[in-house]
Amino acid sequence: MIIEIISITMIISGLFFFLGAVAGIIRFPDFYTRMHAAGKGDTLSTVLVIGGIALYYMETHHWEWSAILVALKLLAIIIFIFISSPTSTHILMKAGFDAGIKPKLKENSENNTTSEES
Amino acid sequence: MDLQTLLVSKLNYWIFVILMIVGIWAIMSKNNLIKKIMGLAIFQAAVILFYVSLASKEHGTDIPIYPHDLIHPEHHGEVDHHVEEDSAKAHGAYEKHETAHHEEEHVKHSDDHDAHAEKDAHHDTHGDHQEAAHGVAHHDAHAPIADSINADDFNNPLPHVLMLTAIVVGVATLGVGLSLIQRVYRIYGSIEENEILEAIQNASDDGLTLQPEEEAAAQQE
Amino acid sequence: MKVFQTIIAVVLGALLIYAEADFPAWASSKSPANAGELSQYYIKNIYDETLVPNMVTAVLADYRGYDTLFETVVVFTAGLAIFAILGTGVMREKKTAVPAPKRIYSEPPFDLIVRISTRMLVPVIQLFALYVLAHGHHSPGGGFQGGVILAASFIMLELSSDLRAEAAKLTHRMSIWLGIIGIVIYAGWGTLSLFFGGHFLDYDMLQALFPLDPLMARSHSMLIVEVGVAFTVSSIMLLIFRQLVSGGYSIPDKQA
Incomplete structure (x- = not known):
């Protein structure tokens, strides 16, 4: 019973973080900030949702070894997403930078060199 | 024909029809060649979905594999x-x-x-x-x-098999279609259908050759 | 014109929905597909005749093995067709509207993060591909799925670094040779049973070759033909990717 509550909480909070990431992708003003939101949402919500699923599965199969093996395979999925998703975010941002997309900065800040670059 | 029979118990056919019509419409009416190919891919996905949905049974397992304790x-x-x-x-x-x-x-x-x-x-x-x-x-x-074995306990494996072949062949033909589009782009300079048709009609005036190897052979002679 | 096409599409959709009224309900056991004799025979008898728990792999590689052989040939032919359309350097001599680019790639992109993560992931992906191939008998998998995952690992290597350098390691010629080897394994294994008095692709007769009973001979032969399929599918998918991405320019000039 307690494990079920924990797993449901994890899944719902994972979906909540995903909702935040989607809102960020739509509403952020700049390419780089949007990519940042995508990278965050992908990893954290995946961990929570898949972790919740793994816990629920192990509980309904009474913590047998076959169920623990299934949970280990789900852990492997989490590790794979953790390695690949931020890497793809990084490479996309780098490609955007190389293509010349300028970040949107504040007007009078001293970091703003876009007006001086030719 | 009450609403429950029409909508719910034939839900997979509705989805198949909608996807297929979207695919056919995209092939017919889009101007961009790549979008036409994407419509073809949607159409193939709809047909595959149709066949696989035919294979399910009410109390059947999702994948047609004998469970371990039966064997x-x-x-x-x-x-x-x-x-x-x-x-x-x-x-x-x-x-x-x-x-x-x-x-x-x-x-x-x-x-x-x-x-x-x-x-x-x-x-x-x-x-x-x-x-x-x-x-x-x-x-x-x-x-x-x-x-x-009660045959009602397992999903029907035959449509799954047919659709495996269909998916692989679909991917292969999609690859050939995309390479043809690249070739068309290289020769005519555009992948919009109306511009390509204009370029074909103007081809004889411009000197943009359609059979370059014959022209090259004629130049060599 | 577009209105006309939309009307055609909508009319077609309406006709199909009208025809739906006679279709059997979803997931009914009495539908002609599910209650037919062939399907019932397969579900009841596959384990007794082949000792393979996965019905789909058994039907694909044994009962309908002829179909799968020519599906592999279709994949190979598609790879050859793409090679003939794009990759033989034909495009360089012709006078074309869009001129051939002088320089395909700039400096090969060196990014430490991508290099390291690719180096970590590729062996695991290849091991998983071999696992999926070998477990086609007991879980969803088999030759096609394992071959595609294996191709994905090579594609990841090529995406993360210089395409031409990686393409020189596994050349086009080698890719086509691997495709041929896959088909030869499949068709050759089927021909082998002709020498023992059976039909083409009749794996029962191979019990004379190995000290096995006919059921295990069928089960092991399925694994061998799936290996052949994986060879072809992985190499041809890699070839298709390379040709499409580079527009045919992934071969260095002297090979073309």
Whole structure:
């Protein structure tokens, strides 16, 4: 019973973080900030949702070894997403930078060199 | 035709029809060649979905695989006990068949267990007890489970097989289509259908050749 | 014109929905597909005849093995067709509207993060591909799925670094040779049973070759033909990717 509550909480909070990431992708003003939101949402919500699923599965199969093996395979999925998703975010941002997309900065800040670059 | 029958129990057909119409519309009316190919891919996905949805049954498993406990029944732990019983039974059955062969031929045809005991006795007469145990364990593994399976418990495997082939062939033809689009882009400079048609009509005036190898051959001569 | 096409599409959709009224309900056991004799025979008898728990792999590689052989040939032919359309350097001599680019790639992109993560992931992906191939008998998998995952690992290597350098390691010629080897394995294994008095692709007869009973011979032969399929599918998918991405320019000039 307690494990079920924990797993449901994890899944719902994972979906909540995903909702935040989607809102960020739509509403952020700049390419780089949007990519940042995508990278965050992908990893954290995946961990929570898949972790919740793994816990629920192990509980309904009474913590047998076959169920623990299934949970280990789900852990492997989490590790794979953790390695690949931020890497793809990084490479996309780098490609955007190389293509010349300028970040949107504040007007009078001293970091703003876009007006001086030719 | 009440609403429940029309919508709910035929939901997969509705989805298939909608996806197929989207695909056909994209092939017909989009100008961009890549979008046409994407419409073709959507159409293929709709057909595959249709066939796979035909394969499901109400209480069937999702994937048509025999579960583990159906194949290896639980009395494997007592296999030694079964060795002696079954080998004795097999020897008895074998001798009974040998002596009364002409009388009991009809028994051989009608009784599956006796036929398997005969094959198992054949295994036993070849070797020692270890091989007999191995033979009987094989007998346990080969025990026909066809009668204990209710076909309603498993999803239909045939549409899955057909659609595996369909997916692979679809991917291959998609690759060929995309390479043709690249070639068209290289020659005509555009992948919009109206611009390509104009370029074909203007081809003879401009000198943008359609058969360049013939022109190159003509230039070499 | 577009209105006309939309009307055609909508009319077609309406006709199909009208025809739906006679279709059997979803997931009914009495539908002609599910209650037919062939399907019932397969579900009841596959384990007794081939000792393979996965019905789909058994039907694909054994009962309908001829179909799968020519599906592999279709994949190979598609790879050859793409090679003939794009990759033989034909495009360089012709006078074309869009001129051939002088320089395909700039400096090969060196990014430490991508290099390291690719190096970590590729062996695991290849191991998983071999696992999927070998477990086609017991879980969803088999030759096509394993071959595609294997191709994905090579594609990841090529995406993360210089395409031409990686393409020189596994050349086009080698890719086509691997495709041929896959088909030869499949068709050759089927021909082998002709020498023992059976039909083409009749794996029962191969029990004379190995000390096995006919059921295990069928099960092992399925694994061998799936290996052949994986060879072809992985190499041809890699070839298709390379040709499409580079527009045919992934071969260095002297090979073309």
